[in-house]
Amino acid sequence: MTPELILPYDGVLPEFISRPVWCGRGSTAIGAVRLGSQAWIGDDGVIRADGQPVTLGDRFWLGHRSTVHIATFTHGTTVGDRVTVGRNSVVHACTVGSDVVIEDDVVILDGASIGDGAVIEAGATVFPRAQLAGGFVYAGSPAKPQRPIDRAEIDERAERLREAAGDPAPVAAGDPPEVEDTVYVASTARVRGRVSLGAGSSVLFSCDLHAEVGPILVGADTNIQDNTVIRTRGEGVVIGRDTTIGHNVRIGDSRIGARSLIGIGASVAPGTVIADDVMLAAGSTTDPGQLLEGGYLWGGRPARILAPLDAEKRAMMVRIVEGYCEHGREYRKAEAGRG
Template sequence: MTLGLNLIAYQGTLPAFASQPAAALPGHAVVGRVSLGRNAWLGAGAVIRADGHFVRIGDDLHMGRGATIHIAHEVYPTLVGARVSIGADAVVHACTVGNDVVVERGSVILDGAKVGDGAVVEAGSIVYPRSTLEPGMLYAGRPAKLLRALGLHEVQSRAELQRARNEACDVRWTCQPIPTGAAPDSFVAGTCDLSGSVHLAEGASVWFGCRLDGREGPISIGRLCNVQDNSVLRAGSLGMSLGDQTTVGHNVQLVDCSVGSRCLVGIGSSIAPGTRIDDDTFVAGGSVTEPGQHLTGGRVWGGDPARPIGEMNEAKRTAISNIAIVYESYARALHASVLG
């Protein structure tokens, strides 16, 4: 099933495809400086974004439902080899991935990591920043650790299985990007699905593929807060608030919780009902909270379940502030592209 391509220019540059994709399912989005090889398969809600840097991908990419490929602004591009299979809800972020790699469902590969040819990252694993994964090896865990060597036949079998799983996923994707209330300079990407009561303050942004459910209680997104691609937010009866200058990373799940100002909730994290995250809190990528957990401010939290692993410092505070500024600039550029 191949549909029309959803290609979006960034600062005047459109993505370049070597051939028509084998599939481009509803809700997908490809943005900016993307070079994509032949015969790509893009699942429903799949996102490839090259705004603050470039993305180069080889032939025969197979990308599952709600998966995300992105960059690190002016720091790391993303380079993906040929015949790479990426599962549903996985994130490949600002890293280098070799040929014939399999990234299974819900896994996250973080900034500066290098994944060798024929490596397999098992479902739900987190590859930490600047890690090196050796060719032809199986990795699993949070952080991902080497389990064993793989034969060529097993790598091929796991790739075929991952592709079959991608193709078996639901092809439907609702795009309803209309908030209840929004400041004039806020931004909601066109492949989002917002339901119920969702309000955006000045400079706030909600990115491609996000699903926000404010039917049971309102969702309030603060000034310069950004909710990144394919994240899912579901409010409870008391509502959900995200503070000013807070970043919710790609493919994060927030359920019936609250997040303060100047926080970062890292890529692939899962925040359980009743969780309270104080102002000035850094939640590392792939973290998982327990129901009702309180993450106190001024700390770095990580793990499953999340626990304090460090203290906030000036570098992390500056990084959080810079992300808010960068995402406001991304939103302005995309507004200009649409209007222009």
């Protein structure tokens, strides 16, 4: 079988060395992806090569709601053979060796390199450009070596992770939202309840926006990236314009200002107020009711001020917004062409 959604990018379609063993509902492959033999892609697994290549070795296992992506201007992603990725993890613009186990809720960031025979434990964050030698267990944020590990234990942990995957609880698809022509909502995304999407905004692959109680209001030209989950159980969520919400972010009832960036795998707790012009680092969390002042890079668990936002970071945030406006137009056209 093949992924539920396959799209070209810049005229290039994914290449499968052989038909994957399994592809779950909402699974997606885009662009210059090369997927080895005997692959397994879980529900809402997203592999997206839109600007750089993604090369995945034989017997690659991608757990439910996990994402593999690239950095458009700088890094592709290369993964060796017999690599197992758990649930809700992100493998982003990095190099991963063979016989590696990446457990649940892990974030691996741009330019990082992981050697053969490593285990990245649940909840860890591998910081940009980190060089992790093979043969060790890593944990924490940033991920640090804990102890050596042998091949027998690596195989056992990979098998345990695959067995624990099981079948996720079914999620109601809901009716497609009514949006204007400039808005892109991926066909594998789920948007339910009172959700308003501003002009030029985009909701990427396998995102789940569920306005259970209060509304979800998304500003113009804001992008919400793959496998992000936004749920309201109180007053609702408001996201300002020209903002980026990264891959696999979790957002409860909160306010997020304009021109901000919420990094990969971050978690925004209910009651959080994020001002305009904030960058929240990948893998960070906020405390309920926390206020993040504008003009700063915040990071940590819970988030604290790390540095002022300099001109380089502000320019990068603008480039991401512009790039995703273009992606939205291209994906909308590509999905329309499938019909």
